Amino acid sequence: MTALASSPLGKTSAYVERYDPSLLFPIPRQPKRDEIGIGATTPFTGADLWTAYELSWLNPRGKPQVALAHITVPCETTHIIESKSFKLYLNSFNQTVFESIEAVQQRLREDLSEAVWRGHSMRGSVGVRLVGPQAFGAELIQPLEGLSLDRLDVECTDYTPAPWHLSADPDQPPVAEVLVSDLLKSNCLVTGQPDWGSVRIAYTGAPIDQAGLLRYLVSFRQHHEFHEQCVERVFMDIWTRCRPTRLSVYARYTRRGGLDINPWRTSHPQQPPVNQRTARQ
Structure with missing residues (x-):
């Protein structure tokens, strides 16, 4: 809980509308893994698959743009990202101008990759895929099969x-x-x-x-x-x-x-x- 004491979770927060990567709050994975009985070498691989439904920014003409973000965080990373801080970070894009959707994707990849490896050598980047409105119809709903x-x-x-x-x-x-x-x-x-x-x-x-x-x-x-x-x-x-x-x-x-x-x-x-x-x- 010590690492969480300074996180925004459970607290009143200001919603910043200008790009601010410092809003991301990483939490080390290992303390909880120690509690579960997982050592430095895990018996598994995998990833945390995030979907962000509220991503928006301004194009160079000041017109709002929207997209869905599919984000893949490898479970080998040293940190997870506290979800409220992730929300606040994404909100900081709202009044920020980006040249293109590709520029937004690159900014997300760089910031998130730095956060999940905070204080350690980066051994791989976070995957980021953005889906624009023209492709929203392909986002299907499917129950887990089994x-x-x-x-x-x-x-x-x-x-x-x-x-x-x-x-x-x-x-x-x-x-x-x-x-x-x-x-x-x-x-x-x-x-x-x-x-x-x-x-x-x-x-x-x-x-x-x-x-x-x-x-x-x-x-x-x-x-x-x-x-x-x-x-x-x-x-x-x-x-x-x-x-x-x-x-x-x-x-x-x-x-x-x-x-x-x-x-x-x-x-x-x-x-x-x-x-x-x-x-x-």
């Missing part, structure tokens, strides 16, 4: 993370399954505001008890942690308790302040998911 755990009529009594619900049967033949749930909910680490999400778990290995997995996911309901940290906690609990040979965990959280955050972690190399919104986003 077998829904929510079909199960289970009794739930735990509302803080309860990994003891997780189990797999090593005496059964290995399976490859994709399981989804729309019942993920956690709370902001600082403000306590609810964070609503859907989660997709794909694994290969001994069959995981689906009822136990659903109870486990529901158990985040009163838990306070950022999106990225919740997904890494889910990954590690399944990885250590069910011991799959392959695992990926992908969550899509509903937007707040014009931003949604969608962390994805995988035990093996693969293409990242398409950053495509669900109906609730």
Whole structure:
């Protein structure tokens, strides 16, 4: 919490309308990873997929421009960006003149890359893709694909993370399954505001008890942690308790302040998911 004490989260903030990259507030990843039991070498790769729905600036003639931004932050970066500071930073574009959409894209890439590697050597840049109004029609809504755990009529009594619900049967033949749930909910680490999400778990290995997995996911309901940290906690609990040979965990959280955050972690190399919104986003 020490690093968060000086962040804008949970505080009254002035909305700056002139470009100001100093508004970005990076938070180190490692302290929460230490808490979860993740060392300097992680058992996963992946990324945090952000969508910014409220991006606007002025062209050289002073005419407002708008775009959606798809942003990919590799999970190997040393920091995440606190989401309210990200919103304030994007608002600082509102009355700022940029020569072109490409100039906006380059500015975002440079500023965000510096922030997520703050104080360390940069080992890769943040991915930024801007979608202009002419392409808004191609932004589709798609549910997470897989077998829904929510079909199960289970009794739930735990509302803080309860990994003891997780189990797999090593005496059964290995399976490859994709399981989804729309019942993920956690709370902001600082403000306590609810964070609503859907989660997709794909694994290969001994069959995981689906009822136990659903109870486990529901158990985040009163838990306070950022999106990225919740997904890494889910990954590690399944990885250590069910011991799959392959695992990926992908969550899509509903937007707040014009931003949604969608962390994805995988035990093996693969293409990242398409950053495509669900109906609730």
